Amino acid sequence: MNINSIKKTTGFILATGLLVGCASGPKFEASALKNQNNETAKVSQLDENQRKSWSSLDLLTDTIPGMSINLAYEELIKDYEGETVIVAVVDSGIDIEHEDLKDVLWVNEDEIPNNNIDDDKNGYVDDVYGWNFLGDIVEENLEKTRIVRDLQPKYESKTAEDISAENKAEYEMYMKAKAEFDEDVQKAKQNSDYYKGLKKQVEVAQVNLTDSLKGKPLTIENLKALETNDAALSQQKMFMLNIMNNVGEDISAAIEQLDGGINYFQSQLDYHYNLDLNARAEKLGDNPDDWSTKYYGNNQVTGPDPEKADARHGTHVAGIIAASRQNDVGMSGAASNVKIMSVRAVPDGDEYDKDIALGIRYAVDNGAKVINTSFGKYFSTHTDWVNGAIKYAEENDVLIVNAAGNEGIDLDENRVYPNDEWPGQTSEIANNFINVGSITPSYSENLVSSFSNYGKDDVDVFAPGSAIYSTVPLDKYEFLQGTSMASPNVAGVAAMIRSLYPKLTAAQVKEAIINSGLSSSIQVNVGGDPENKKAFNELSKSGKMVNMYNALIYASKL
Numbered sequence: 001m002n003i004n005s006i007k008k009t010t011g012f013i014l015a016t017g018l019l020v021g022c023a024s025g026p027k028f029e030a031s032a033l034k035n036q037n038n039e040t041a042k043v044s045q046l047d048e049n050q051r052k053s054w055s056s057l058d059l060l061t062d063t064i065p066g067m068s069i070n071l072a073y074e075e076l077i078k079d080y081e082g083e084t085v086i087v088a089v090v091d092s093g094i095d096i097e098h099e100d101l102k103d104v105l106w107v108n109e110d111e112i113p114n115n116n117i118d119d120d121k122n123g124y125v126d127d128v129y130g131w132n133f134l135g136d137i138v139e140e141n142l143e144k145t146r147i148v149r150d151l152q153p154k155y156e157s158k159t160a161e162d163i164s165a166e167n168k169a170e171y172e173m174y175m176k177a178k179a180e181f182d183e184d185v186q187k188a189k190q191n192s193d194y195y196k197g198l199k200k201q202v203e204v205a206q207v208n209l210t211d212s213l214k215g216k217p218l219t220i221e222n223l224k225a226l227e228t229n230d231a232a233l234s235q236q237k238m239f240m241l242n243i244m245n246n247v248g249e250d251i252s253a254a255i256e257q258l259d260g261g262i263n264y265f266q267s268q269l270d271y272h273y274n275l276d277l278n279a280r281a282e283k284l285g286d287n288p289d290d291w292s293t294k295y296y297g298n299n300q301v302t303g304p305d306p307e308k309a310d311a312r313h314g315t316h317v318a319g320i321i322a323a324s325r326q327n328d329v330g331m332s333g334a335a336s337n338v339k340i341m342s343v344r345a346v347p348d349g350d351e352y353d354k355d356i357a358l359g360i361r362y363a364v365d366n367g368a369k370v371i372n373t374s375f376g377k378y379f380s381t382h383t384d385w386v387n388g389a390i391k392y393a394e395e396n397d398v399l400i401v402n403a404a405g406n407e408g409i410d411l412d413e414n415r416v417y418p419n420d421e422w423p424g425q426t427s428e429i430a431n432n433f434i435n436v437g438s439i440t441p442s443y444s445e446n447l448v449s450s451f452s453n454y455g456k457d458d459v460d461v462f463a464p465g466s467a468i469y470s471t472v473p474l475d476k477y478e479f480l481q482g483t484s485m486a487s488p489n490v491a492g493v494a495a496m497i498r499s500l501y502p503k504l505t506a507a508q509v510k511e512a513i514i515n516s517g518l519s520s521s522i523q524v525n526v527g528g529d530p531e532n533k534k535a536f537n538e539l540s541k542s543g544k545m546v547n548m549y550n551a552l553i554y555a556s557k558l
Contacts, residue, residue: 025501025556026080032550033060033068035519046441051479052331054441055320055464055489058549059518065443066464067489068549069334072496076552082499086339087321087370087491088130088363090356091314093303094342095473096129098315100323100330105129106339108366122365123295130342131362133297133355135284136304139271140349143379144177144184149275152178177379185273192265199258202243205236206251218251220244272349280352288352291385301342308473310348316480317374318342319471320488321495330477331469334492334548337499341368346375353382356418360389364396369498369506372491373418374403374484380417387429390420394430399498399506401491403483404437404453408527411435411455419458426457432506434494434513438465438486439545443522447536450528452483454539461514462539463489463546493548497555508558516554517544 046054050062056069086106096105108128110120118125141149151174155163163171209218209226212233216222223241228234240251247254271277280288286296303310318340323333343363345355356373363371371393380386393400405416420433438449439462449466453459465486472478490513497509504512519537526532526539537543 024503025082026077028076028553028556030076030553032516032553033058033518033547050441051467052469055468056332056334058547059443063443064441065439065447065518065545066441067334067493067545068547069492072549072552073336076549077496077500080500082337082496083502084337084339085335085370085495085499086341086366086368087335087372087495088341088343088359088366088368089314089318089321089372089374089488090343090345090359090363091317091372091374092346092348093132093301093308093311093314093344094129094318094340095302095308095311095315095471096342097302098319098471098473099475100327100471100477101315101318101340103324103327104322104333104338104340106341106367124299124362126299127366128299130299130301130344131297131359132300132303132344133359134303134344134347135297137279137283137347138303138305138310139267139277140279140347141274141277142272143350143377143381144181145273145275146350147174147177147379147381148181149278152275173379173381181273185269188265188268188273192262192269195258195261195265199255199262201239202251202255202258205240208233208236209240219249267348279347286354288354289382291354291382294358297344301344302473303344312472312478313346313374313480313484314342314344315473316468316470316478317372317484317488319477320468320485321372321492323471330471334489335495335499338492338495341366350377350379351375353380353385353417357382357385357389360386360400361392364393364398369398370491370494371398371400372402372488373400374482374487376403376405376416376418378414378416383417386418390418390430390433394432394506397506398432399494399509400433401487401494402433402435403487404435404455404459406438406451406482406484407453408451408529409453411453411458413455414453416453416458421458432510434490434510435460436465436483436487436490436546437462437540438481438483439463440466443520445523445525445530445533447520447522447524448526448539449481449483449486450525451481452486454526455541456538457541459540460510461490461517461542461544461546462486462536465489490546493546493551496548497551500552501555501558504555504558509555512551512555512558513546514542514544516550517542517546518550519544 054064055066057064057066058068111128112119113128124131155174321333322335322338322340325332325336343359345359420428437459438452463486466481467479468485469479521535523533524536526534
């Protein structure tokens, strides 16, 4: 579609943003961008710069459903700095030496680095950049695996009639976890065997076809010209042509992709579903079911890997929020004047409730005003601890921004942890929790990311989460996607509101973000299924996409 014709159909009105300073933050004499209910698809081809920054763009100027971040900086806040806001990233760890993050890191000024003394008396020794509740743990079980491992001796030979009323809930959790565990293990084994078999087929066909070509290179053209009466070789020829047409003529690249699939599913079997693995006992020595032991782990917030591979997720999240906007390097985060606190509590596997609860409390106690939680799971053994931490954050006026999850399911019918309410209930446990789904750069039926969870009651808003360019370890940058990327985009918006309007409460910041977003009645695919379409504004509580420009205008009026 022609870009000019797209601009004519947006229905937006943009007024000049006049800045008026006052003690409680700037007041903006600007009109908010209007809701977009036009069902005309807006799918323009993104150039390289747009691909890397689409979450900062907007429908009016760029025909892309970003968060109007560039517009906000250019028209509203270019002359206003605000207060410094600490944002805690509870995640897999952060590369604190990254070129685009090293200048925006929170530093605990009350701690003398590397003197092995708890100078600030908070229980965490040398916590200069945050705290690592995982110690040297990287790979971990899923929660369902831990439940099966720990409860199988108690329940494996029991039926429902054998269970007391006191143990009924635990037994039902075990049975559900066991059923899912058995199914998942079987699938992982089948997929691993499938990729191994496919790799073997490629290798055998490569050898036989290379011999048959008698010195000619193994190319699509030469394979098509190869004539044979050997049925097996003919089958291998067709198989290899199919491979080449899909991944190219470099067979080593195809084998590398297959190795990736093999390693992925084997890793699941070795770690996620391994009943013999107890990484916490082996590497940390802390009992995850004992709330009385709270000071464990270490201050290595990047994690134990010298190559920092396990910090990839957390580093990417941190960059989305606050990668320096001042250094002309790499990319720019959503927020300026922010300091990132690293709380390492999410392994390769499911997080422990204890680590998350203590991680949230650590962030609150050390001055964070926004906490990003880009993780989640579908079983929880100590939900009360995490809910208590969310309430603790609320009591201390701290906002939590959370990823809704990547299974493409309706959270109104499926419980995910953490969350601020139960399926089927509209009452929230606290008013400081925003649950975020993911959208794509395409304003069309594909607006909602195919992987994104949704829910009229249990998801609050949507934000950019597909193909997001951000920081990864060792001064590199990558495109990653997930609601894990949508959540920090919203956390960045929240940080800017808290910076410019420090007198607003966490609940008011949540209100500004949710109420000011752009709504649309466009019909979109749900869970990536073209046969399952719903109006976008029916997929979340607000029915809206987060928009920084509007959120700042809304906040200025509170």
